[in-house]
Amino acid sequence: MTNTEPKPTKTALRRVVAASIVGSTLEWYDFFLYATASALVLGPVFFPTTDPAVGTLLSFATFGVGFAARPIGSIIFGAIGDRLGRKPALVATLVLMGVSTALIGLVPGYASIGILAPIALVVLRLLQGLGAGAELAGATIFAAEYAPRHRRGLFGSIATIGTYSGTVLSSVIFALFAMMPEATFMAWGWRIPFLLSILVIAVGIYVRLRLEETPEFKRVERADKTTKAPLLDMFRYEWRSVLLVLGIVAAPFTATYAYQTYSLSYMDTELGVSGATGTLAVAIAAFLAMFVVPLMGALSDKVGRRPILIAGTLISALFAFPFFMLLNTGNRNLIILAMIGGIGIGVPTILGVQGVLLSELFSTANRFTGFSVSREIGSILFAGATPFVAASLVAASGGQSWPVSLYVIGACVITLITGIVMKEPGSLSEPAAAEPTRPTHQDPA
Known part of the structure; x- marks a missing residue:
């Protein structure tokens, strides 16, 4: 950044740190929550078959669908981040990931709506993957571009903390609800951990909407050097x-x-x-x-x-x-x-x-x-x-x-x-x- 640009205030830096951690925590909370649910509940709820193992394999297949969507999401939101700014991309990925995760907790099972249940699950998993494909990159870049030069390594690591906090959070929350009676847990208890992502979305949106665009992107934008074809x-x-x-x-x-x-x-x-x-x-x-x-x-x-x-x-x-x-x-x-x-x-x-x-x-x-x-x-x-x-x-x-x-x-x-x-x-x-x-x-x- 140029010498004429004011340094970010401590308040702004705290908001950047919070925004980075919240987004990456949500990403990995979703990731490991879905992985655990794939092994334990999604098979019998959305893919009932005479062989439980087949249902579990089908639920794991939907888990893989999210990986397939991630590169596409990285292209879409990467272009938004480089052409329009880091902030719009960060808000969009958070909303997309969080809403799709919460909606998974609301999709009726196969017994209620038949084949529409697994179709809806796959669509929501695709949307999850689209958002996740750029979330960590955006959160890391935002923190790094805001950071003082001598602390850029520390700020650049903040989003990665969320990959582990999300793992811990999803493991603990799912384990707590899994202590419910099995029939209750399979009927509706497993849905609550997915619905809880709404709370993270609310906090994340509040924090990210209060952020200013990064000084580095502003500098490029003022110089009219933003790319029209980033990929x-x-x-x-x-x-x-x-x-x-x-x-x-x-x-x-x-x-x-x-x-x-x-x-x-x-x-x-x-x-x-x-x-x-x-x-x-x-x-x-x-x-x-x-x-x-x-x-x-x-x-x-x-x-x-x-x-x-x-x-x-x-x-x-x-x-x-x-x-x-x-x-x-x-x-x-x-x-x-x-x-x-x-x-x-x-x-x-x-x-x-x-x-x-x-x-x-x-x-x-x-x-x-x-x-x-x-x-x-x-x-x-x-x-x-x-x-x-x-x-x-x-x-x-x-x-x-x-x-x-x-x-x-x-x-x-x-x-x-x-x-x-x-x-x-x-x-x-x-x-x-x-x-x-x-x-x-x-x-x-």
């Missing part, structure tokens, strides 16, 4: 940054979905460990990660982004074998220790700097689209594929976990190489992967 410009001028993002997200995406998603299925099918044990371990690790993330973000303001990225990647790689060794004991305390090492320390060390890194890699004009679209491409390559690949590797090895550990290490090697070869990012106005001179997008006089 095209991203691939034309900043494709190197896209490649760097794919390298950066390889380790955290793969480790997260190996440790936090696949391992729950592995413990159930291969070890006979109850889902409650795994869920408790994930919740404890996620709670710890809420503190590790901002700590690493703040530390990156002092030592740089690359050292933190490299350190977190090394921790994740070195812990890949011990993680499953601890799980294989079947001991509850050792399983919790495994989750703490993988989810509570290794991955959040990387995620503590990932947000600000992805923000600093793109120019202001293309930042929203660059961040959100390239990250979602990475989610397809690494996040979405990991549970399936891990399950296939374990099946092929006769129930052994070591191939999954090697798979995680392979992804960590990609991120490690990326961290070594990339340059330390500069200011938000001067991205690390400098783009060639591009024509200024101006409407003809």
Whole structure:
């Protein structure tokens, strides 16, 4: 930002922090709430069949639909964020995600409206995915563009805290309502956690509508340098940054979905460990990660982004074998220790700097689209594929976990190489992967 622009007040910075946390908390509250409900209730409520396992598989399929919609959402809201401003995109994603989540809690079951029930569920899950595809990127960018230069790493990590607070919140709330009598819970109790997202929407909208547009976007807008084709410009001028993002997200995406998603299925099918044990371990690790993330973000303001990225990647790689060794004991305390090492320390060390890194890699004009679209491409390559690949590797090895550990290490090697070869990012106005001179997008006089 220029020297003539007033610095954001402490009140404005507090609003930015609140807006970032509320939005990302809602995103991941929705994500893990739906994942849990898919396993426990959505099958019999919306996909009744003679085989309960088939109903559960169909409900998991709707869970995957949300992932398919995320890249589309990143393109749509990335364009809004780069052309019209960060604030309109942030408000739109929050409303879309929150309303669609709440409506899931209102859709009648198959017994009431027949085939319309699963159709409505799929449509709402698609809308959820559209909003989620750009929410984290928008919240991170907003905080980073507002932050004082010497605290940008800390502010850039704020939205990531929400990924863990949302996990903890959804786990606790769903577990509380699951204590109801089974018949009551299946009849209507499961709907309340979905309806509670209305409260988060109300708070989030109130906070976000009171925000001013970011100083960085105002600067670009005044200079008439906002892009008219952000997706095209991203691939034309900043494709190197896209490649760097794919390298950066390889380790955290793969480790997260190996440790936090696949391992729950592995413990159930291969070890006979109850889902409650795994869920408790994930919740404890996620709670710890809420503190590790901002700590690493703040530390990156002092030592740089690359050292933190490299350190977190090394921790994740070195812990890949011990993680499953601890799980294989079947001991509850050792399983919790495994989750703490993988989810509570290794991955959040990387995620503590990932947000600000992805923000600093793109120019202001293309930042929203660059961040959100390239990250979602990475989610397809690494996040979405990991549970399936891990399950296939374990099946092929006769129930052994070591191939999954090697798979995680392979992804960590990609991120490690990326961290070594990339340059330390500069200011938000001067991205690390400098783009060639591009024509200024101006409407003809």
